Amino acid sequence: MIQLFNVYKSFGSKNPALIDVSLTVEKGDFVFITGPSGAGKTTLLKIIFCTEKPSSGHALVDGRNLNRINDRELAFLRRRIGVVFQDFKLLPRRNVFENVALALEIMGFPLPMIRRKVHQTLRYLGLANKEGYYPPQLSGGEQQRVAIARAIINNPLILLADEPTGNLDPDLTMEIMALLKEIHIRGTTVIVATHSQELLKDTRRRIVTLNKGRIV
């Protein structure tokens, strides 16, 4: 599903963000990417999502080489990858319904179908009564769930989550992790980047640890 071959990524003069990273994630895997702040976790997710290109090396996602993908193919690939960004990336002047519906509208689905799917997903995430709210009116945990709703509404092949529990209290953290587990059970390949060791304490899932850009 995802294969990285000797990926380097450097942003100018500083130490590279990723050094010789090779990684294979199979369909249906659940993987944690961990490591201290600045280790390159976010950069690794960005490479997979193709918002950054490797400085050298290759990245293959769903059979596509991201070094040789055009804008249109990339757009279609992204429809099959859901992402929960660290900063959520919700539109502050669109309400919850509109923010989530966006992921379907770009594909040209008919409106009744969009309505039905958005209602269903928001209900599933416990946001049914927040449809008309705007992101600034929501708590961090609620915004997080809106971002997840938008990421999973298309039943993506892959779900990438960057610090999904970053600034949540322990109860909400448990809730979000349970949610990701459920999404995984429904067949989605899930990759979670987190610096929190707490989160990994009793997990039997695969853990990839980064340190200063290298897999350790």
Place this chain on the structure above:
Amino acid sequence: MKITFFRYFVRQTLANIFDNRLVHLVGVGTMVIAFLIFDAFILVFVNLNHWTEEWGRPLTMSIYFKGTPERVVLESIEKELLHFPGVTIKRFISKDDAMETLRRQLGGKAGLLDGLEENPLPASLEIILSRDKTGDSLPYQMKTRMETIDGVDEVQYSQEWIKRFQAIMEAIKLIGIVFGGLLFLAALFVITNTIKLTIYSRKDEIEILKLVGATNRFVKIPFLIEGSIQGFLGGSLALIILFLVYITAITKVDLGIGFASLDIIFLSPQFTLFLLLMSIIIGFIGSTISLGRFFRT
């Protein structure tokens, strides 16, 4: 699928305009100024063109006869001439009159003419055409008509006017095209940057759309529609303002000194429509250019 996209684009465009009313307003305002300068220039140009055409029309026309025309023929020709609008008959010049004039012109060398056995100069009828009543094609129509009449040899009208003014007109046209082209580019530049403002004010939204998998075309279309709408609004406002200024100007001029002969015309309806269409196209091209820059970086 298509209908859903269409609805999305319309809603998105309206939402964009409404959410960014201020930026949009500034954009339209800038366009009004840019288009107003451009349209005003076109209006001045059209009027210069109109005046040179007016003044460039032939003033006098001469009908030359074979031999000396009979009185009846002359009268019937005069009668027919007066059917044409704006025609004044100046005088009849007989063969002898023509010779007399020539002698006077030659002065001391008039002796040259003594050797002639008969007078080779034709008799002619001189008429005056009034500038404002004569259409472009009238002199030519009159010429062809008169030349079919028995006894008429040839009809000539003073083309020097036309030639002189044609040269001026060509020069004005050239300057007009160059200057108009520059103004067009300036307007396009201003408008491109204005639209860039509206695009930058929504760069977060564009980023998110692309992250959830929107194609470039999908992201661009609402901006292209918006640019065209801005072009339309800016263009129509500029034309309305120009028309109001025009109305005020002509009433002022009429009340003032007798400038009546130097009439100022407004753009023809077709030309007005053409300028409006141009404004829309400039809005569209402006958005395309701004989007191109934005998507490249």
